Amino acid sequence: MSEDGLKKMIIAIDGPAGAGKSTIAKMVADKLGLKHIDTGAMYRALALKAMREGKDCTDGKVLIDLLSRSKIEIRADNRCSPAVILLDGEDVSGEIRLPEINHKVSQVAKVPEIRRELVKLQRELAAGGGVVMDGRDIGTIVLPGADIKIYLTASLEERVRRRYHELIQRGSPTSLAETKKQVVDRDRGDRERKTGPLRMAPDAFYLDTTGLTPEEITAKIVRLCDEGG
Ligand code: CDP
Secondary structure (H helix, E strand, O other): OOHHHHHOOEEEEEOOOOOOHHHHHHHHHHHHOOEEEEHHHHHHHHHHHHHHOOOOOOOHHHHHHHHHOOOEEEEOOOOOOOOEEEEOOEEOOOHHHOHHHHHHHHHHHOOHHHHHHHHHHHHHHHOOOOEEEEEOOHHHHHOOOOOEEEEEEOOHHHHHHHHHHHHHHOOOOOOHHHHHHHHHHHHHHHHHOOOOOOOOOOOOEEEEOOOOOHHHHHHHHHHHHHOOO
């Protein structure tokens, strides 16, 4: 693909929890000079606000009111590594990865009104192209016309191991068994919900990353982009 074509490209990356979507999406974006938009961070930021205000995460009306009073921004250009998530101007990039949020976020993401609003916002962010967007429904719902779609996954054991190490590094005490339960529960919730469930788009490339390094995975995706999908 031409350099100009690559700069306008839209890349959608979906997959289950702990597949490494955010890390890989960021690396691909940096390599190709594109913007990275981590849509999970948007759901997480709203879950954090709901938790701070003691709101019921299953009540659509309450959450819509909360969202209408929230400003969620993503700073994900080449100067920010990793991406910075701002909630009402506050940097919550670390806090949104806490285990309590892992637990609440799928409840928030299940609410159709919330998905409708956040999908709208995500499409606006991708307008004009030049983005790598990662999430659960990007290739199927948010950007079905994306130039390249990737379904990124890894074995359950590897995804649990990666998430466990991430949590330990962040200073959140947990166990492998507890991490596994959280990953399995969240995947089930994400796959079984009615609106925007986790699905592989029929025209997506299936990439099993078990045993591969982030650099190897990134190189594979960049090669697909160079070839134009
Ligand atoms: O990093 P990890 O794969 O664990 O999760 P994430 O991408 O940060 O997403 C957190 C949660 O947000 C998911 O478990 C989904 O419930 C929700 N989500 C979603 O519903 N749709 C998206 N496009 C992105 C995330």
